[in-house]
Every structure is written in C-alpha cells, then in structure tokens.
C-alpha cells in the first residue's frame with residue numbers, strides 16, 4: 535500500500551494511505567479569521583483552530599473516561615476488518631442476503647477500556663459511538679458544560695442553522711476507518727485525542743460516488759471501495775477529486791451537510807477521541823436558480839422515496855428506474 539509522509543506544522547511525520555484520486559488541502563484558519571465565516575456561509579469545509587470548543591475535554595483519555603463515564607451501557611461497534619460501514623438495520627430485509635458488516639455491542643465503559651487495553655492486532659476492531667447524555671458521571675458533565683458553547687451557539691445563530699440534535703462521543707483505535715458517506719446535518723467535528731484524516735468530496739460529485747439505493751441498509755454510503763475501485767462498474771469515480779483535512783486535538787472541522795466524507799484514524803497517533811456537534815439545516819427561505827447541488831441531492835432522495843412507496847416493492851425499483859433513464863437520458 536502506497537503511503538506518503540505528512541506533517542502538521544512540522545510536527546512528527548505520520549503516514550497517510552494514498553488513493554487513486556487527487557487530494558487538495560482544506561483551508562486551516564484561526565476562528566478570528568473573517569474568511570471562516572465566509573466559508574461556513576458558503577457551506578465549504580474549513581478546519582478552525584483556537585475555538586477552545588472542547589478545551590475542557592483535552593485531558594480525556596481511557597483512564598479518565600473509565601473512572602468518570604459512570605456504569606451505564608455504551609454503544610460499541612465491532613468489525614472484523616478495520617472498516618465501520620454504517621448500516622440502517624431497519625432496511626436490512628429490503629436486500630436479499632444482506633450481511634451486517636459490523637456487530638453492535640453494548641457494554642460499560644470499563645469493559646470497553648479493558649478490551650482496548652488487551653486488544654491484540656488480530657482481534658476485532660472496536661469503535662464506541664455514544665450520544666453524550668445524562669448517564670455519564672459528574673466530572674464528564676462538568677467538562678461537557680465547559681465546552682465553548684458561546685462560540686458554537688454564535689455560529690448556529692449567525693448561519694441560521696436549526697437545533698443541535700446530537701453530541702456524539704467517538705472513541706476508537708488508530709486503525710479505524712469510517713468509509714465514505716454523507717449526512718444530512720451540519721456538523722462541527724471536534725478532535726480531542728489522536729489525529730483523524732478526512733477525505734471530502736463536494737455534493738456536486740454525487741455522480742462520481744455512486745451511493746447505494748435509498749432503500750438499501752447502506753443508504754448514503756458510497757458503493758465504491760476506495761482501496762480497490764471497480765472502474766468498470768463506477769467509471770465516473772475516475773473523475774473524483776478530493777479535499778483532505780487532518781485534524782488533531784483542539785481542531786474543529788466544519789463539515790457541511792451533504793458533503794461526502796471518509797474518516798480515517800491516523801496510524802501511529804494512538805487512541806482516538808472525537809465529539810461531533812450535529813445541527814439541523816436552516817430553512818431555505820427563497821429558492822434561487824440554478825439549484826445548489828445539495829438541493830438536487832435532497833430532490834433525488836425525495837423522488838426515490840416516492841417511487842419506492844408507489845411501487846411498494848424494492849425488487850421493482852431497478853427496472854422502473856432503468857426504463858425511465860437508459861437510452862432516454864443516457
């Protein structure tokens with residue numbers, strides 16, 4: 535596997551996997567830079583430094599969390615590979631012989647920490663993904679309340695976003711990869727420990743990334759295996775051109791809604807801890823033409839949902855869609 539040296543402001547080099555597509559850097563700016571507001575208003579990704587968004591949590595590590603996360607059960611995913619491909623189990627029976635690519639376990643934080651400490655390279659990879667709620671211990675609540683809510687609430691209002699829907703705590707090991715997908719919310723992604731590499735594609739490259747059908751459990755995920763792309767089946771993937779951001783402790787990545795992202799914990803940077811801040815998108819007050827790519831993706835999703843409801847049988851959808859397009863719009 536080809537890798538290349540990468541550095542963050544001259545710090546210790548670490549190795550990043552190389553892919554078939556080009557990677558340009560996402561801008562990395564201080565929160566005091568007015569360019570940050572312009573990029574967020576234009577729904578362009580940007581790594582924002584000096585926000586102090588999660589400074590009150592930069593001391594979090596496995597030992598501290600083990601002592602303070604309380605004895606509630608937490609959601610942990612386990613995967614035989616190092617990939618954690620999201621799936622919607624409610625759509626499992628829409629696709630014949632769908633195999634779940636990772637197992638959903640529930641365990642206390644202490645159990646999770648113990649399994650991480652005793653983990654051998656051949657063991658399954660583990661990824662905790664847990665909404666921060668009131669089941670956590672008092673000191674975690676104090677750290678959580680210490681987040682820079684002034685700054686992020688100011689952003690939410692300035693850009694007319696909807697409500698904060700979830701703070702997800704993510705704790706994983708350095709080999710974990712979340713394959714390319716898009717979400718339908720605005721996301722401020724805060725890195726607490728270790729480094730994460732984001733490979734981003736704009737919503738305008740929807741045609742290069744071939745998402746699964748909407749009724750598929752892997753809805754919103756790309757069908758393309760970045761490690762071994764099938765250019766016969768996915769020829770447009772040759773035209774994909776990525777943006778890349780490596781975030782370290784204290785960095786915040788603004789990840790705009792509908793932007794494709796693959797997220798890789800960076801090898802050699804140890805335990806990985808992140809917190810996401812997901813917000814509902816703001817209302818579209820006035821429709822302007824030409825429509826934005828995000829709006830077209832939302833339209834395609836609505837049309838696919840309508841067709842699925844009208845046909846009422848997933849097996850009939852491929853032929854219907856092909857009859858509508860092949861030889862007529864291709």
Ligand SMILES: CC1(C)c2ccccc2-c2ccc(C[C@@H](CC(=O)O)C(=O)C(=O)O)cc21
Nearest residue numbers: 611618620661662663704712717723797810
């Ligand atoms: C893979 C995992 C653990 C998972 C399993 C099952 C259901 C949901 C999820 C889920 C949701 C978000 C993330 C965080 C991040 C990716 C990353 O940081 O790895 C990301 O994609 C984002 O912030 O939008 C990670 C996960």
Ligand SMILES: [Zn+2]
Nearest residue numbers: 715716717795
């Ligand atoms: Zn995501």
